[in-house]
Amino acid sequence: MSKGPVSNFIQHHYRHFNAAALMDAAKAYEAHLLEGGKMMVTLAGAMSTAELGLSLAEMIRQDKIHIISCTGANLEEDVMNLVAHKHYKRVPNYRDLTPQDEWDLLENHYNRVTDTCIPEEEAFRRLQSHLVKQWKEAEAKGERYFPHEYLYKIILSGELEQYYEIDPKDSWIVAAAEKNLPIVCPGWEDSTTGNIFASYVIKGELQASTVKTGIEYMVYLTEWYRANSGGKGVGFFQIGGGIAGDFPICVVPMMYQDLGWEDVPFWSYFCQISDSTTSYGSYSGAVPNEKITWGKLDIHTPKFIVESDATIVAPLIFAWVLGW
Template identity: 25%
Template sequence: MATKKELLNRPIQHLDLAQHNVVPLVEAMQHMAYSARDTARAANIYDMMLRDTDCGVILCLAGSLISAGLQKLIVTLVRSNMVDAIVSTGANIVDQDFFEALSFNHYIAGDEYKYGAGDAELRELMIDRIYDTFIDEEELRICDETLHQITNSLQPRPYSSREFIREMGAWLVKNGKTPQAGSKTGGRDSIVLAAYEKNVPIFCPAFSDCSAGFGFVAHQHERQGKPMVSIDSAKDFYELTQLKLANPTTGLLMIGGGVPKNFAQDIVVAADVLGVDASMHKYAIQITVADARDGALSGSTLKEASSWGKVDLTYEQMVYSEATLALPIIAGYAYHKQSASSRKGKQWSQILDKVQETVEV
C-alpha cells in the first residue's frame, strides 16, 4: 500500500492560455466537420460576443473544472475583461478554487485509480478522488474551517452567495493570499481573488452544496436561538436578474449544465415576471457531454431553450465535448485574437452593491 506522501506527489498544472496560440488550429477546424466545426463556430461566437461591447458575458461552470487544471484559464478570462459575471457550482469556487488559494493542490492520480480500484485504501489515508485527481481530505477540512471562520466574522443576516463570495475575496486580501504577498503565504492567484479585484460577481445558487455548506452548518449549530448568517438563493436569482435589467444584451458561455445553466438562462423569464420585456440571450455556447435523451437540463439543447424564450437562435452553438478539451480552444481563440481589446469590465458588482443599499434603506 502506497503512503499518502507517495500518492500526493504530482500536482495538477493549470493550463496557461498565453502559452498556446490556437488561432491557426481553429481556423483550420472551420473547414472540417462534426465536433471540429462545431467547436470552431463556438469560438467565433465567443469572439463576436466579446467584440460586441454592449454585451455582458456570463460564464457558467458545472462539473469538476478547477481540479482538472482550468483555474488559470478562468482567472485569465476574468482579468482580461472576457467575463462579466460567473454562475457556478459551489464546489468549483470553494472546494477547488478557494482551496488552492489557501496554498493547497489537487494531484494527478494514477490510471489504476480511475475506475475505483483502491478507493477503500484512499479513504483510510484521507485522500478523496475526483475521477483521476486526488485531493487531501485533511486540507479540505482546513478549507471548511476557514469558511466557518469567515461566516462567524460576518454580521448575522441573509446573504446572497455573491455577497458571501466577495467576503471570501476580501479575506484572501486581508490574509495575504495574493500573488503580491509572496510565496511564503501562498501568494496564488485565484478566481475568487480575481473576481473580487475586478468587480466580477460570482453566484453559486446551490451554495450550501460544497465546503461552504459545512461552514454554515457549524455556524448555525453554534448560533441556535441567536441571529445567524444564512444564504438566500432567491436573493441570488433577484441579483442576477438585475444584471439583465441593467445590461439588456447578454451572452452565455456555459461549461456543463445543471443549476448554473438554468439560473443564467432563467433571468430572461424573471425579467418578464418583473414586467420588463427583456431580450433573449443574444449569444449562447454550451460545452457538454450530456445529451437530451433523459430530459435533464444539462443535455437540453439551446434550441430547446429558445422555446422558453431564453436564448436567441441566431448565435448559439452546442459543443459536445469534455470541457478540458473544448474550453482551451474556444477561450484561447478569443484570447489570442484579442477579441476583448476594446472591452471594459462591466463592474457588475458595483451595480449590485447599489441594489443592496437600496434594499437596506
C-alpha cells in the first residue's frame, strides 16, 4: 500500500524509544491484517469524548477492526458527541479550576472529563428518551438485547439524525452500527446509561433482565472467537487498561483452562498503549510477557507496549494502517 504524508512522517521521524515502539506496533498490525488475521480493539478511558471516532470510524469502515471491547462510557459518549457536540464546553485551563469552579460547572449541568465538559441536558437526557423507548418496547415483546444492540437500533432507525451536530462519518458507533460490528461492553452498569437503566429497574418500570449481562457477553465473545480464530488468528490492540481490556483477553484461558478446549489458539498479536507505571501490581502496568503465564499470549506472539498518551498514539497507528 502506498503511504500518505502522515505515515511518511512517522516512518522518517519515529526511530527510537516510544516512537520506535509505535512504528513497530503499526507495522505489525498492518502485517497481521495482510496475512489474513483479524483484530480486536479495546477502548478504555474517555476515548470517545476525545473524538477518537475521527480515525476509528474509518478503521471500522475499511475492515481494519473486526470486534471492539469498550466501557459503557465509550459506548454512550460517542453517541453523545454525535448529538450534542456544539453544546460541549472545552476548558483548556482545567488544571487551574478551584472546587468552586467545579461546582459551578455542575450547577450549569456540565460534567467534566479532563478539558471537556459534557452537557447533561443535550447529551444524556436527549439520548435517554430514545433508549427508554427501546428498552420498554423490547420488554413488552419479551425480548432482550445487549447494550450495544439497543444503541444500534436507535442509530439505524434514523430517529437521532434530527440531532446530529457532527458529520456522522466521524462517529465510530455509526460506522459500527452500519457494519453490525460485534461489540462486547463489560461492566456496562458503570456508565451513565447503565445508571439510568438501573433507576428504571429501581422504580419498577423495567426488569433488570431486559438488558443482557456481562456473563452473556463472555458467552457471545467465546462463540465469536471460536468462529474467527482460525488461520492467522485474532490480534489484540488495547487502548488503556481496565475492564475493556481485562475482560476480553481472558476469553482464551477461560476456554483452555475452564472448558478444557485444548485447540484454542492464543491471541496472535498484542499491543497496549498505556501510561500505567510498570508495575505497582496493576494489570494495566504489567509488561506483555506476564500474559504468557496466564495462558493469554504465546511465546512467539508479537508483543508491543507504547508508554504514552493514547489520544496521540492511537490515531497515528490507525493512520499508518489506513495508509494516510
